[in-house]
Amino acid sequence: MSAASQAVVALPARTEGRAHPWMRGLVWDAAWMLPALWLAPLVLLLSQGSDDPHPPPLDVLYCGLTALFWLGHRVGSTWLAYCTTAYRPLLRADPVRFVVVPCAIAVCCFAILLPDDGAMPWSRAERVVVLAIVDYLLVTYHFAAQHFGVLSVYRTRAGRRGGLRRLDRVYALVIGGVLVLAAEVVAGTVSLIDVWVDPWLDPDWVASAAGTIADVATIIVCASTMGMLLVEARATRPSLPRALYLVGLALMVVVAFEVRIPFVFVVLWTAQHWIVSVGLTSLVAEAEPPTVRSRWRRALHAINRRPWALVLALAALSVLLLPLMEVEAVDDAGPFYAERIFGAFAAALRTSSWVPALVALGFTTGFWHYWLDRAVFRFSDPRVTGAARGLVAEQLRSEAG
Numbered sequence: 444m445s446a447a448s449q450a451v452v453a454l455p456a457r458t459e460g461r462a463h464p465w466m467r468g469l470v471w472d473a474a475w476m477l478p479a480l481w482l483a484p485l486v487l488l489l490s491q492g493s494d495d496p497h498p499p500p501l502d503v504l505y506c507g508l509t510a511l512f513w514l515g516h517r518v519g520s521t522w523l524a525y526c527t528t529a530y531r532p533l534l535r536a537d538p539v540r541f542v543v544v545p546c547a548i549a550v551c552c553f554a555i556l557l558p559d560d561g562a563m564p565w566s567r568a569e570r571v572v573v574l575a576i577v578d579y580l581l582v583t584y585h586f587a588a589q590h591f592g593v594l595s596v597y598r599t600r601a602g603r604r605g606g607l608r609r610l611d612r613v614y615a616l617v618i619g620g621v622l623v624l625a626a627e628v629v630a631g632t633v634s635l636i637d638v639w640v641d642p643w644l645d646p647d648w649v650a651s652a653a654g655t656i657a658d659v660a661t662i663i664v665c666a667s668t669m670g671m672l673l674v675e676a677r678a679t680r681p682s683l684p685r686a687l688y689l690v691g692l693a694l695m696v697v698v699a700f701e702v703r704i705p706f707v708f709v710v711l712w713t714a715q716h717w718i719v720s721v722g723l724t725s726l727v728a729e730a731e732p733p734t735v736r737s738r739w740r741r742a743l744h745a746i747n748r749r750p751w752a753l754v755l756a757l758a759a760l761s762v763l764l765l766p767l768m769e770v771e772a773v774d775d776a777g778p779f780y781a782e783r784i785f786g787a788f789a790a791a792l793r794t795s796s797w798v799p800a801l802v803a804l805g806f807t808t809g810f811w812h813y814w815l816d817r818a819v820f821r822f823s824d825p826r827v828t829g830a831a832r833g834l835v836a837e838q839l840r841s842e843a844g
Contacts, residue, residue: 464601464682466726466834472684475722476593479691479715483698490707497706497778505710506780512717514764515757517808519724520815522757526743529731529830530819536826540818548814549807556803567799572635574806579634581813586716587620590692592820593719596834597685603678614671614689618696622660623712626699629653632709657700664700668693691715721757723834725750727819730833766792771805 465472473480489501524530524541534541555574560566565573594611627633629649633640649656668689675686695715699708728747734740746752766781766789773779781789792801821827 464597464684466596466600466684466722471722474718475725476684476719477687477691478718479695479711480687482711482714482718483691483694486707486711487698487702490702490704496704498704501706501710502778505706505714506778506783508710508714508717509780510762510765510784511758512714512721513761514768515754515761516717516720516724517768517812518760518764519720519757520812520819522753523724523727523819524815527728527731527747527830528734528740528744529727529832533818533826533830537818541815544814545811548810552807552810553800553803556806557799571802572638575634576639578806578809582809583620583624584616585813585816586623586712587616589716589719590619590688591615593688594685597682597688601678601680601682601685603680603682607674610671610674614667615692618664618667619692622664622696623699625656625660626696626708627705629656629700630705630708632705660700661697664693664696721754723820724757725753727831727833728753765789767801768805768808769793770798770801 466476485504486501489504490498493499524534530541552574555570556567558567560568563570591612591614594615595608598607598611624633628636628640628644631646671689672686675681675689695708695711698711702708729750731744731747733748734744746756762784766785769779769781769789770793779789779793792798819827820831822831
């Protein structure tokens, strides 16, 4: 499940009148928690005046965002689980969640994908298709769950406990999940749409009804968001960042239906998710307890307690892992951003004998990400609440950057 997706149950009580609505401060939250508000106009501006399905200026932006944040966000929950002192007690107390299940995920992915075509009833290509469909459904839920979590954390930081939890979940899953899936079906950008969607939904009918579907969906998004904003405005302790997050989420979904270049939505939707995830990771890691154990642990602590250093570390990992993970994540139509950085090395990996192992590695890290996000942000567990004190800290955070 996505970062912060369970942050609604066991958050610590706050002193009356001292709840701080921002996770870190106005400037920091605007950059890392509310990126949809500045990404949307930037993405739309860079896509203007071009009929290219991948407008060159926007493609350059997405190349940079992908290199710096895609895999950095994917390893974020892994970093929190295994590279912070805050989560060490959890690893010892719950080895099934943090050791056994991740190992089982890896074994299953490699066992499914490494055997050649004749070793199993399905060919390797068919096995990849099945895993890709499962991954698409999980990542769609994963994105919606992150929206639910951020809304819930902001509500709790404003000093409002419970109450709107169910409403937040329904809004995030419907607007950030179901309608996004509908938008991708209309745009034809669903992963392997011809395999598992077209047999159930006539593509010609979808194309003929696309305008009506977009209009109805836009009305639903706007009406439901206005309702959520009204509820927020009438709350005893309204939260400005929560309201802004609602606006940003609605804006992204409207773009999905109303902008006729699917790549525009892909850039906006994925980049927003990556940036928020990296921001949450840096915020949680910052408050880890100091360690006097090993030199390695002390070095990690020096990185974790400085958000800018952790962001740089995650960005560096993202760039280094790009040529390996792109083998699984990008189809033959491209674009292959790793080639722009690593040249022939990245191109050679896609045709090497390592491809089955790299595809298995890609699926493994993706499924790890979904599982470990739920593990490290499972705030219904008081031990997780303690480990993630940087996100749910009681004290006011007055700094703005």
